[in-house]
Amino acid sequence: MSAFREKKKTESVNSEASCCCSAEPVKKEESKLKPYYPAIFSFVLLAIGLALDQYELIFFNKWVRLAWYLVAYIPVGWPVIKQGLKHIQKGEFFTEFFLMALATLGAFAIGEYPEGVAVMLFYTIGELFQHAAVYKAKNNIKALLDMRPKSATVFRNGEYVAVDPETISVGEKIRVNVGAQIPLDGKLISKKASLNTAAITGESKPDNIQQGNKVYAGSINMEGVVEIEVTKIFKNSSIARIMEMVQNATSRKSKTELFIRKFAKIYTPIVFYLALALTFLPYFFVENYIFQDWLYRALIFLVVSCPCALVISIPLGYFGGLGAGSKNGILFKGASFLDAITKIDTVVMDKTGTLTKGVFKVKDIESDSLPEKELMQYVTALEVQSTHPIAKAIAAYWLAGTSYKAEDVTEIPGKGLQGTVNGKKVLAGNQMLMTVNNISIPNKIENIPEAMVIVAIDNKYAGYITIADELKEDALQSISQMKKHGIKQVVILSGDKQSITTAIGQELGVDIAKGGLLPEDKLNEVEKLKKNTKLAFMGDGINDAPVLAIADVGVAMGGLGSDVAIETADVVIQTDQPSKLPKAIQIGKSTRKIIWQNIALAFGVKLIVLVMGAGGLATMWEAVFADVGVALLAILNAIRLQRMKWE
Structure with a gap:
């Protein structure tokens, strides 16, 4: 009975x-x-x-x-x-x-x-x-609700003690044993860690994390005891946020x-x-x-x-x-969005962090009068003095480092760096920096779409380094799969310069690629498109939140990305894979x-x-x-x- x-x-x-x-x-x-x-x-x-x-x-x-x-x-x-x-x-x-x-x-x-x-x-x-x-x-x-951590081992009063994760504060140090679940979001103190993030991303492949990198609640520690500095209290952690979305769905x-x-x-x-x-x-x-x-x-x-x-x-x-979406790392915030995603015929996507990895890497080095190795020695000596993402990319690329000494290094906002390296005046920056210093550069440089660092030594052009943001491995596949599942138009809207956006668009085969857009420009473009079509927007940053809100279906790229984007979106992709969107359409x-x-x-x-x-x-x-x-x-x-x- x-x-x-x-x-x-x-x-x-x-x-x-x-x-x-x-x-x-x-x-x-x-x-x-x-x-x-x-x-x-x-x-x-x-x-x-x-x-x-x-x-x-x-x-x-x-x-x-x-x-x-x-x-x-x-x-x-x-x-x-x-x-x-x-x-x-x-x-x-x-x-x-x-x-x-x-x-x-x-x-x-x-x-x-x-x-x-x-x-x-x-x-x-x-x-x-x-x-x-x-x-x-x-x-x-x-199923994710069973992943809620029951206790955490925190360092207090000179020893590790087991406590409720909800009682731990930001800045405290916790220890996670092999096979145990990470109870709170944090930063890895140990040198390295191998984590199973399947509970929060849907991906079973272990993720290798280095010291200082972020780790997320719900991940399973696969190798060795690790120590973590807590960066978020439990109610704001990734696993708590996902549990709330699952319950509300x-x-x-x-x-x-x-x-x-x-x-x-x-x-x-x-x-x-x-x-x-x-x-x-x-x-x-x-x-x-x-x-x-x-x-x-x-x-x-x-x-x-x-x-x-x-x-x-x-x-x-x-x-x-x-349930099918959850198993595949896709969280629909309600059955209504399972319906809504079936009606879209246009997908608008941000570029950086959505289609690309959002990590700058050196693509090409062109040296005019010096051997490439020597040119990189001069440039690296300057760039290691800066925290700019492009400077970090160059420093990371030249793993051998440099024996050259840089002095009087000055960072000129919006232009680049200048300084003295081994007694020579070195400039490393964009075309504006070269123009200000009356340095002539080859015409071919103007036709190169990628971001670049132009180098001048003793007021003479010496070469350039192109910097590119890599496409994600499944970016091309995601576009073709969208077309297969009935999407008639794919659009890229990016804040990056038009030449780079156009090149990415051509490589991926999208219908429209617009660059140089501010957040309000993206909003205007989406509002225009919405007049004639049902539209989904996929983005990952804080500046994407307004567009995610007005789209017929807002898709947040990366369940571990911007909190604002995740809260605003209707669908959350728990990995950084754009190919999850066509899978979400197929499930819907x-x-x-x-x-x-x-x-x-x-x-x-x-x-x-x-x-x-x-x-x-x-x-x-x-x-x-x-x-x-x-x-x-x-x-x-x-x-x-x-x-x-x-x-």
């Missing part, structure tokens, strides 16, 4: 399934078969009863037969009747519990005992299977879900009154009216019309889609397809059997299939989402 206990209102994930699945999760210590015992008992008695009916044994007379089938009915029927009475007390008269109780008790009233037991038995079995499917989908979605309904729930509330009373009409109206139009026959048809009508298949299979389909479209298949299946079969039942061509057995059978088929179809392989 526990299969029909009323669940708590606070269980938001299962609230959508209240029509057909009102069971509490089976406790771990209970036998997995225990909820099925009443159904097994009823099934055995029903089978024996049908056999006794077949052989027409004398002792199996009217009253014995009624008692036998009542005993078979009570284990599966009473929980449903009790649930119906509870709903009636709350003013909810027209529920599926009421419909099933009325139909099966009506079958007993006209002497169709086996059919009354069979309808309730298969309804109960259907309920149990539905519950199991919903519970599994719920667990898939909320199931409370944001799609329009389809909301419509079906409203529809069921209107549909059920209509069915009840139609059944009444089917029972009594034929009296005025049919010559040989037999009340029992038309009552039987009305009871079939009630069984067939139960909206369980619709009310349970649709939220279950969305659970499957949300597959979810929608399965949901509409279930709607068509439920309505189609029910309509056919309703017509047959009203015409006297269907029995309770067909009614059972039209209700429970269709519901089970819809559930099996929805479960496919959790087993699909995504490109």
